[in-house]
Amino acid sequence: MTQSAEYVVIGAGLAGAATAWQLAARGHDVTILERTVPASHDGSSHGSARIFRYAYPDDFYTRAVIESKALWDELDRAGGLELITPFGAVDYGPERQPEHLARVLDGAGVEHELLSAADARSRWPQFFFDTSVLWHPGAGVIDAERSVTAMIDEAVKHGATLLTGWDVAGVEKRESGYRVSSAAGEEIDAGNVIVSAGGWLPGLLGRLGLPDGFLAGLPEITVRQEQAYHFRYRNDEPWPTFIHKSAAIQTYGLPGGRDAGFAGQKVAEYNGGKFIPSAVAQTGTVDPDNRRRVVDYVQKYLPGLDPEPYAETTCLFTNTPTEDFLIDRADGLTVLSPCSGHGAKFAPLIGQWAADLATGTGDIPARFRPATARISAN
Structure with a gap:
C-alpha cells in the first residue's frame, strides 16, 4: 500500500531537519525520508563542530545570522539545550x-x-x-549532530513521521502531486516535495521530474x-x-x-x-x-x-558559483541546497525560508531563486 503525506522532505541533515520542524510546527502533515539515519556520517551534517559567526563581507548574511540566532534560541528553549x-x-x-x-x-x-x-x-x-x-x-561552535536530532525531535513532537533507510531513487510528477520512490521499491505520494539531499543532489536532479526550463536555470552545483x-x-x-x-x-x-x-x-x-x-x-x-x-x-x-x-x-x-544558497521551487517541488561551506549557522532560517516557499505563505530572498528569476526574465 502506497503511503501519503502533505509534505515529504527528502534528507535529514541540518536543512532538511529544519524544514521539517518548521512545517510540522505550523500544523502540516510531514514525512521525512532519510537515506540512512539523520546527520549521517557520510553527509554534511554529522559531528559536533561547525562555526557560528556573524562576520561576513556582505551585510545581507550578517543580518541573516541575527535572524537565524533568534531561531536557534527558540530551538534551545524548546529542548532545554545549548546547541x-x-x-x-x-x-x-x-x-x-x-x-x-x-x-x-x-x-x-x-x-x-x-x-x-x-x-x-x-x-x-x-x-x-x-x-x-x-x-x-x-x-x-554549533553541535551539528545534536542540532539535527533536536530539530527532528521537534518535528516529530508536532506530528511528523521519520522514515530511515529510505534511499530515494526518483520523484514522478502526477496529476494530484508527486510519487516518491525508493531504491527498494517503496513509494509515498506527496502533495509537495522538498529535496534537501546535500552532496547527493547533483545525482538526483535529473530524476525529480523538474521542468526543463527550471533545470536549465539552476546554477552549477x-x-x-x-x-x-x-x-x-x-x-x-x-x-x-x-x-x-x-x-x-x-x-x-x-x-x-x-x-x-x-x-x-x-x-x-x-x-x-x-x-x-x-x-x-x-x-x-x-x-x-x-x-x-x-x-x-x-x-x-x-x-x-x-x-x-x-x-x-x-x-x-x-x-554554487556565488556561494549563495539555492532555495527554489517549481510547481510543488522545492530544491534546497544550503551550501555546506557556510550553511550550518543558517539552518533554522533556511528551514523557515523553505517552509515559507513550499507553503506559499512567505517570500524568500530573490538571490536564492535563480531558476525562477531566469524563467521570469524570459
Whole structure:
C-alpha cells in the first residue's frame, strides 16, 4: 500500500531537519525520508563542530545570522539545550579584510573589536597574526549532530513521521502531486516535495521530474570531498574559532569538541578538496597533499598547536558559483541546497525560508531563486 503525506522532505541533515520542524510546527502533515539515519556520517551534517559567526563581507548574511540566532534560541528553549557553545571568533589575513568586516558588524549592531596584529598576538599568543584582527565574542561552535536530532525531535513532537533507510531513487510528477520512490521499491505520494539531499543532489536532479526550463536555470552545483584535521593544544589557553584568508590559502579552525575528544583544534583548508560528481563518489581517503598544506600552515601560523594531526576526517561541501544558497521551487517541488561551506549557522532560517516557499505563505530572498528569476526574465 502506497503511503501519503502533505509534505515529504527528502534528507535529514541540518536543512532538511529544519524544514521539517518548521512545517510540522505550523500544523502540516510531514514525512521525512532519510537515506540512512539523520546527520549521517557520510553527509554534511554529522559531528559536533561547525562555526557560528556573524562576520561576513556582505551585510545581507550578517543580518541573516541575527535572524537565524533568534531561531536557534527558540530551538534551545524548546529542548532545554545549548546547541551553540560560545568561543568568539578572530578573522584576519590580507584577503579577509578585517576592517571591512568591522564596518559591516558595526552597521548591524554586532559587538566586535578591531585589534592590531601585535595586540592580538598579546591576547592570543597561540596564533601568529599577519594583519589586523577582527574579534567578535558572539561567535561560537554549533553541535551539528545534536542540532539535527533536536530539530527532528521537534518535528516529530508536532506530528511528523521519520522514515530511515529510505534511499530515494526518483520523484514522478502526477496529476494530484508527486510519487516518491525508493531504491527498494517503496513509494509515498506527496502533495509537495522538498529535496534537501546535500552532496547527493547533483545525482538526483535529473530524476525529480523538474521542468526543463527550471533545470536549465539552476546554477552549477559542485561537490568537494574536503579534509579536516585535529591538532592537540600545547597548553590550556582558550581557543576561539578563526578564519584566515590570504592569496595563498584560506583556512578555518575551531575547537573540535566531542569529535576531537575535546583535546584539540579542528583546522582545514576552505574548499581545498577535490571535486567529485556527487556524494556517491566520495572515498573517505585524505589527500596527502592537502594534509601537507594544512600541517605547513599550522607550523607557520598556529604555534599553540602540536603540528602533528592526531585525527583526520573527510566531509562534503556542496557549493554554487556565488556561494549563495539555492532555495527554489517549481510547481510543488522545492530544491534546497544550503551550501555546506557556510550553511550550518543558517539552518533554522533556511528551514523557515523553505517552509515559507513550499507553503506559499512567505517570500524568500530573490538571490536564492535563480531558476525562477531566469524563467521570469524570459
